[in-house]
Amino acid sequence: MKMNRSLTILFSFIILLTVSTEAFSQDGWWKEKKFKSETAKKKYELCKKTFKEIANGFSYASVSMISKYFDGEVFLDIMGNDKGYYSTGQAEYILSDFIDYFKVTNVKLINSYYKNSYAFVMGRYTYNIGSGKREVKLSVSLKYQYDSWYIDQINLN
Numbered sequence: 001m002k003m004n005r006s007l008t009i010l011f012s013f014i015i016l017l018t019v020s021t022e023a024f025s026q027d028g029w030w031k032e033k034k035f036k037s038e039t040a041k042k043k044y045e046l047c048k049k050t051f052k053e054i055a056n057g058f059s060y061a062s063v064s065m066i067s068k069y070f071d072g073e074v075f076l077d078i079m080g081n082d083k084g085y086y087s088t089g090q091a092e093y094i095l096s097d098f099i100d101y102f103k104v105t106n107v108k109l110i111n112s113y114y115k116n117s118y119a120f121v122m123g124r125y126t127y128n129i130g131s132g133k134r135e136v137k138l139s140v141s142l143k144y145q146y147d148s149w150y151i152d153q154i155n156l157n
Contacts (some may be wrong), residue, residue, distance in 0.1 A: 029109040029121065047114055047142065050149040051121045054140055058125060059107045061099045067092045069142075071150035078156050079136065091154075098156065102127040107138065117144040118152075125156055 030048050035041040050069060057065030070088040077083045082094045102125075109123040120141040126133055136156050142149040 029111050029123070031112065043144065044114060047119050047144070047149050050142060051109065051112065051119075051140065054151070055107050055109055055121075055123065058099070058104060058138070061104055063092050063096045063099065066095060066151070066154075069149065069151045071143075071145075074151050075153040076155075077153070080157060095154070102129060102136075105133055118142070119144070119149065 027048075030051075033044070035044065054066050054069060057063065067088060070091060073085045073087060074091045075085050076091055076094055078094060078098050086094060104125065104127050106126040107123060108126075109121050112121040113119065118141070120139060123138045124135045125138040126135040139153070139155045140151060141153045143152045144150075
């Protein structure tokens with residue numbers, strides 16, 4: 001009976017560690033750094049939040065969650081077909097067409113880089129089409145101006 005209780009505690013501890021690791025692995029794409037000031041820390045926390053909201057926009061097929069980070073023109077490269085600088089309205093239309101046709105099943109951010117007024121993230125956009133799942137590489141770059149992060153480019157190839 002004592003051995004049974006010990007095994008139960010050990011098993012519970014292992015499950016707890018596994019669940020904790022998985023819960024934090026979602027942010028493995030973001031490299032935490034030490035910042036020289038609280039202002040810099042807040043700036044990059046805002047950057048991380050912006051990337052997460054854009055990824056959620058793709059995940060939930062919500063162009064409005066993405067386009068709120070457009071600032072005038074944005075460069076798009078959508079599977080090599082729609083490639084160039086577009087106004088906010090044009091970019092919304094192109095992304096909406098893409099998301100409607102390539103029904104998302106998963107968006108996963110893999111790695112990121114950020115420095116001063118520039119940041120980018122790379123990931124995968126998995127979708128259903130025809131008889132199965134396929135994926136394209138997703139990359140988003142941001143520029144920092146006016147105390148906010150704005151989308152500079154979106155690539156889906």
